[in-house]
Amino acid sequence: MVLKVFFPSCCSSADSGILIGRWLSEQSSAVVLAVVHFPFIPVQVKQYLGEVQHLTKVSLSVLGSWSNSKQEKEEGLSEFLEDLGTIFSHEPWIQISKEGDSKFWSCSTLQKHSSSPKEEEVILVYYDQRKVMLSHLHPPLDTGDGRAEDASKLSAIFDTVARSRVLFMTDRYDEGPIKLTHWQSEGVEASIIVELLKQTSVPACMLLTFLLSLVSGICRSRVLKFWPLSFLWSKLSTCEQLGHRLQHLQVISSNKKAQTQTQLMRKANIFVSLLIDVALGILLMSWLYRKNRIGHLADTLIPVADHVAEELQDLLQWLMGAPAGLKMNRALDQVLGRFFLYHIHLWISYIHLMSPFIEMILWYVGLSACLGLTVALCILSDIIALLTFHIYCFYVYGARLYCLKIYGLSSLWRLFRGKKWNVLRQRVDSCSYDLDQLRLLVVIVQGLIHLLVDLIDSLPLYSLILRLCRSYRLAAGVKFRVLEQQDGKPLRLLMQINPLSYGAVVQTYRLPTYSCYPKDSWASLCKKLFLGELIYPWKHKGEKQD
Amino acid sequence: MAEEQRFRSACGAPIALRRRQHSASCRELAVRGPRLQLRSLSAATSAVWLAAYGLFALSENSVVLSAAIFISLIGLIIYLHFVKIDQESLLVIGSLGIQVTSSYASGKESTTFIEMGQVKDVVINEAIHMQKVIYYLCILLQDPEDPQGVSEVVPLFQSSKPRLDCLIEVYKSCQEILEQRKTAPQSSGIK
Numbered sequence: 001m002v003l004k005v006f007f008p009s010c011c012s013s014a015d016s017g018i019l020i021g022r023w024l025s026e027q028s029s030a031v032v033l034a035v036v037h038f039p040f041i042p043v044q045v046k047q048y049l050g051e052v053q054h055l056t057k058v059s060l061s062v063l064g065s066w067s068n069s070k071q072e073k074e075e076g077l078s079e080f081l082e083d084l085g086t087i088f089s090h091e092p093w094i095q096i097s098k099e100g101d102s103k104f105w106s107c108s109t110l111q112k113h114s115s116s117p118k119e120e121e122v123i124l125v126y127y128d129q130r131k132v133m134l135s136h137l138h139p140p141l142d143t144g145d146g147r148a149e150d151a152s153k154l155s156a157i158f159d160t161v162a163r164s165r166v167l168f169m170t171d172r173y174d175e176g177p178i179k180l181t182h183w184q185s186e187g188v189e190a191s192i193i194v195e196l197l198k199q200t201s202v203p204a205c206m207l208l209t210f211l212l213s214l215v216s217g218i219c220r221s222r223v224l225k226f227w228p229l230s231f232l233w234s235k236l237s238t239c240e241q242l243g244h245r246l247q248h249l250q251v252i253s254s255n256k257k258a259q260t261q262t263q264l265m266r267k268a269n270i271f272v273s274l275l276i277d278v279a280l281g282i283l284l285m286s287w288l289y290r291k292n293r294i295g296h297l298a299d300t301l302i303p304v305a306d307h308v309a310e311e312l313q314d315l316l317q318w319l320m321g322a323p324a325g326l327k328m329n330r331a332l333d334q335v336l337g338r339f340f341l342y343h344i345h346l347w348i349s350y351i352h353l354m355s356p357f358i359e360m361i362l363w364y365v366g367l368s369a370c371l372g373l374t375v376a377l378c379i380l381s382d383i384i385a386l387l388t389f390h391i392y393c394f395y396v397y398g399a400r401l402y403c404l405k406i407y408g409l410s411s412l413w414r415l416f417r418g419k420k421w422n423v424l425r426q427r428v429d430s431c432s433y434d435l436d437q438l439r440l441l442v443v444i445v446q447g448l449i450h451l452l453v454d455l456i457d458s459l460p461l462y463s464l465i466l467r468l469c470r471s472y473r474l475a476a477g478v479k480f481r482v483l484e485q486q487d488g489k490p491l492r493l494l495m496q497i498n499p500l501s502y503g504a505v506v507q508t509y510r511l512p513t514y515s516c517y518p519k520d521s522w523a524s525l526c527k528k529l530f531l532g533e534l535i536y537p538w539k540h541k542g543e544k545q546d
Numbered sequence: 547m548a549e550e551q552r553f554r555s556a557c558g559a560p561i562a563l564r565r566r567q568h569s570a571s572c573r574e575l576a577v578r579g580p581r582l583q584l585r586s587l588s589a590a591t592s593a594v595w596l597a598a599y600g601l602f603a604l605s606e607n608s609v610v611l612s613a614a615i616f617i618s619l620i621g622l623i624i625y626l627h628f629v630k631i632d633q634e635s636l637l638v639i640g641s642l643g644i645q646v647t648s649s650y651a652s653g654k655e656s657t658t659f660i661e662m663g664q665v666k667d668v669v670i671n672e673a674i675h676m677q678k679v680i681y682y683l684c685i686l687l688q689d690p691e692d693p694q695g696v697s698e699v700v701p702l703f704q705s706s707k708p709r710l711d712c713l714i715e716v717y718k719s720c721q722e723i724l725e726q727r728k729t730a731p732q733s734s735g736i737k
Contacts (some may be wrong), residue, residue, distance in 0.1 A: 001641055002571055002640060002641040004641065004642065028641070121569070121571060123569075123572075123639070123641075124570075125642075152661050152663065153661055153663060154661060171719065330687075419675070455555055477658065477659050478659055479645060479647075479657040479659055480637065480639065480642070480645055480659065482568050482572065482574065482637070485568050485569065489569075491568060491569040491572050493639070493642075498657055498658075498659065502589075
């Protein structure tokens with residue numbers, strides 16, 4: 001089998017030494033992690049490797065020798081390097097040598113127990129150690145049960161580099177017997193801001209947890225559990241959104257460190273999403289509270305409600321007569337028409353009763369926009385729902401009657417085709433009042449608002465920003481580029497990280513939401529409208545479990 | 547060593563196949579489609595602008611003209627970046643895997659790498675497309691559960707659609723490398 005050597009690009013200019021890394025025998029690949037320079041004592045090297053292996057649980061060993069001769073080839077060096085092969089017995093012993101500044105290295109293997117002494121082909125693959133260490137490979141196939149022996153070869157390589165973080169912590173300023181070259185050997189990278197954040201995050205999390213436990217204790221108290229109140233809380237989307245955000249805060253402020261990649265990304269996504277939400281909400285608030293916009297809004301609300309009521313009354317009067325020349329069932333028309341007119345009269349009276357308090361209510365409710373843009377949108381949606389409640393009642397009555405009529409027609413159709421069924425003699429003619437149009441508009445607006453809130457809730461902003469700025473962290477796979485070749489020298493390839501596509505990022509990392517209008521049910525929404533089945537705009541799906 | 551041969555695609559357009567052998571177990575096969583013609587580009591742009599000018603003459607609204615310019619620019623950018631594929635190439639590295647690259651006219655490259663362990667075989671398949679029967683090259687992926695089964699079929703050269711003679715050349719080159727993995731000593735038994 002062809003021998004593949006994965007060589008880190010940062011070690012291309014390192015001094016001569018020996019190569020340490022991991023040997024994957026089933027793929028015949030050697031993953032080089034670092035170069036140990038002369039002088040060293042073999043016993044100390046083996047001891048160091050044993051310590052690192054104990055910490056990282058990755059089986060490291062000395063793979064071969066590396067010689068970088070800046071002047072002409074030294075004769076004694078090659079024999080010395082072969083002798084090293086006998087001290088660190090590794091099968092096969094890889095010897096890589098680079099002359100001067102040449103791009104083309106020569107690579108040979110020494111097999112002591114080889115059955116067939118033929119020359120094996122060698123492929124040299126260069127990889128960027130830092131990027132491969134930080135990257136997370138997303139498997140294209142959904143292997144639910146992750147069998148280790150079927151795990152792809154590339155994920156074994158990514159895994160090896162990622163788990164050897166401890167090896168990269170020693171740099172050249174450390175006083176130790178071993179001198180290494182790897183990507184961090186010029187100096188370990190650290191950031192003061194990150195360290196400060198880590199120190200302050202623990203007490204901040206504890207404080208947040210304490211506050212959240214207080215708030216959730218109040219919410220769960222018996223006072224709020226009485227029947228009318230609990231029914232109201234479950235129907236208003238504002239309360240549901242607030243509960244959702246509370247849950248998110250609890251996830252972030254928990255003290256346990258995230259175990260897997262998905263948990264870490266989820267926490268980061270929630271955090272970034274909350275930050276941006278609150279920032280946008282405060283921006284909205286600062287715009288809303290200037291120039292007395294709340295007052296203008298309150299002033300226009302009542303006339304708009306009056307106008308809608310007048311239009312509805314005109315419409316009903318028209319329908320109670322002979323609309324468009326159609327002759328209708330006069331008695332039923334009168335009954336339904338008067339019933340709906342009384343509804344409208346009641347509703348308008350309530351609105352007028354509330355009119356002096358509208359501005360104050362709006363002012364205080366607008367303050368809650370500082371909790372987030374999504375909360376402000378939910379409040380808007382609830383206000384629309386409350387103001388158009390009477391239209392919803394009409395819709396319910398009309399839809400039920402229409403539904404009965406459709407059933408009747410369908411049973412007549414069955415009779416026509418020769419099947420015997422219970423014939424429902426339909427007494428109700430056209431009840432398809434044009435309220436459906438207004439109702440449709442309201443439903444569409446509410447649906448759009450809910451869709452927007454869902455989108456903001458479920459969009460993994462941190463993952464998208466990471467994909468934009470540090471695309472190597474989210475890897476869909478790798479890509480190889482063939483570098484210049486020379487006859488007689490091993491094949492040279494450059495391994496680069498192939499980032500995940502934006503669609504796949506959203507799909508993998510989207511946050512679960514309570515959605516009552518999922519994207520694929522716009523068609524079922526239209527179908528329900530046509531057939532007369534009732535639409536419940538406040539019905540939520542049960543909580544999604546992960 | 548590189549060699550280039552001319553062939554025709556399934557629709558009759560001229561395409562070029564370029565083969566490069568990088569080493570004994572590494573080959574690159576690239577199929578280059580016809581480039582974007584200046585006359586079709588200018589024909590499309592003139593048609594859009596004539597239509598916009600006609601609308602402007604009817605409606606006396608200059609927004610129509612700026613909208614037409616905007617649309618044609620955006621349309622051209624979208625076409626070059628997402629639709630027009632200049633070159634499709636196949637890089638076969640024995641014992642590592644097969645890499646499929648599509649290069650778009652704007653320079654964007656989209657790459658997929660399939661590991662050798664997942665590749666079952668590379669075959670030429672027939673398909674009925676509208677009123678024609680066309681041949682296409684595809685990679686069969688191994689089903690992890692069933693050693694005889696195929697889990698997925700990855701079609702290659704979908705935008706340039708070479709004819710059978712070109713496909714046979716590509717097929718022969720690929721099979722030479724794939725055969726090497728069967729003759730290699732089986733070291734997968736060592737854990």
